[in-house]
Amino acid sequence: MNPEQVQKLSESILNYIRDGKNYPLEILTAKYKCELSDIVSAFKLLENFGYKFKKEKGGISLNSIPDTLIDFEIKHGLKSKLFGRELHTYKSVQSTNDIASRLAESGSPEGTIVISDRQTKGRGRLGRKWHSPPDKGVYLSIMLKPKCKPEHAPGISIITALALAETIGFFIEADIKIKWPNDVLLNGKKTAGILTELFADKNKIDYVIVGTGININHERKDFPEDIKALSTSLRISSRKKINRVAFLKEFIYRFEKEYLKYKKGIAPSSLKKIKKYSYLLGKEITLLQGEKKISGTALDFTRTGALIIKNETGKIEINSGEVTVAK
Numbered sequence: 001m002n003p004e005q006v007q008k009l010s011e012s013i014l015n016y017i018r019d020g021k022n023y024p025l026e027i028l029t030a031k032y033k034c035e036l037s038d039i040v041s042a043f044k045l046l047e048n049f050g051y052k053f054k055k056e057k058g059g060i061s062l063n064s065i066p067d068t069l070i071d072f073e074i075k076h077g078l079k080s081k082l083f084g085r086e087l088h089t090y091k092s093v094q095s096t097n098d099i100a101s102r103l104a105e106s107g108s109p110e111g112t113i114v115i116s117d118r119q120t121k122g123r124g125r126l127g128r129k130w131h132s133p134p135d136k137g138v139y140l141s142i143m144l145k146p147k148c149k150p151e152h153a154p155g156i157s158i159i160t161a162l163a164l165a166e167t168i169g170f171f172i173e174a175d176i177k178i179k180w181p182n183d184v185l186l187n188g189k190k191t192a193g194i195l196t197e198l199f200a201d202k203n204k205i206d207y208v209i210v211g212t213g214i215n216i217n218h219e220r221k222d223f224p225e226d227i228k229a230l231s232t233s234l235r236i237s238s239r240k241k242i243n244r245v246a247f248l249k250e251f252i253y254r255f256e257k258e259y260l261k262y263k264k265g266i267a268p269s270s271l272k273k274i275k276k277y278s279y280l281l282g283k284e285i286t287l288l289q290g291e292k293k294i295s296g297t298a299l300d301f302t303r304t305g306a307l308i309i310k311n312e313t314g315k316i317e318i319n320s321g322e323v324t325v326a327k
């Protein structure tokens, strides 16, 4: 068998023995009509990916699944229909957003996902870096082709934040907040960020790349000094290690559900939930837009994801900016 055939065989065997029962090797050779050496190579490959097996009485059973971001493990049992039909996983890349963008340019379908275990040039908003160490977080980009007008697109970041907040709530108990426009906070510290990049002309969206970085199993020592005080992870907050593959699958499914409801903007039911999670509403805030500074009370959100603030000049709708909350 060539390496590609061994890879295929290993995926089939894995799915066959997922129930944890003991399978005699001759049953596997008969089922897959191959040599014993092929079965052995397939198991070796799976062991290299981190799967653990129990070998006893001439048979083999699946003992544990690794927390490794492998495409066939993420695809297994993935409940989404559109998101992840095309899925690419990497050990290390510069930035998943760049790869997703290249895939969009070369004709990949909407919902294509790029995931990496590590990024060497992870990008944040406003030219910042996104710290992306291996084995700890999840760094992914989803390519979308929304049918809405370019001006309706900014709300996509906030529905991503909603899907993230709900996914986090599915795994741990914590004080989860969405800090408009693109952060998710746990107990007041940042655990996830979203970088949405829009490729469009005046009237039509070509595609959108939604890049999301989530601090999952980071410990305090994993954050560089300059962001340590402001950052957290699901693990720090809950003292539990979270399976990143399970997290990813849940997030992809929930984000797809939100996205399919997103037409001319955020669905009213989603907007209600976004308000419930909001860190800003009711607070006195200052917004920085380049050189411009606007202060006021955060009042509400529009269906396109803009923040409405109120100050002495009246109500103002804001589409983007860097927010600080008055003490």
Ligand code: BTN
Pocket (backbone or CB within 6 Å): 094, 095, 096, 097, 098, 119, 121, 122, 123, 124, 125, 126, 128, 130, 138, 139, 140, 141, 182, 183, 192, 193, 194, 195, 211, 212, 213, 214
């Ligand atoms: C921010 O909070 O400033 C946004 C951070 C976005 C980081 C993610 S990680 C996956 C994707 N690839 C990148 O280079 N950036 C985004």
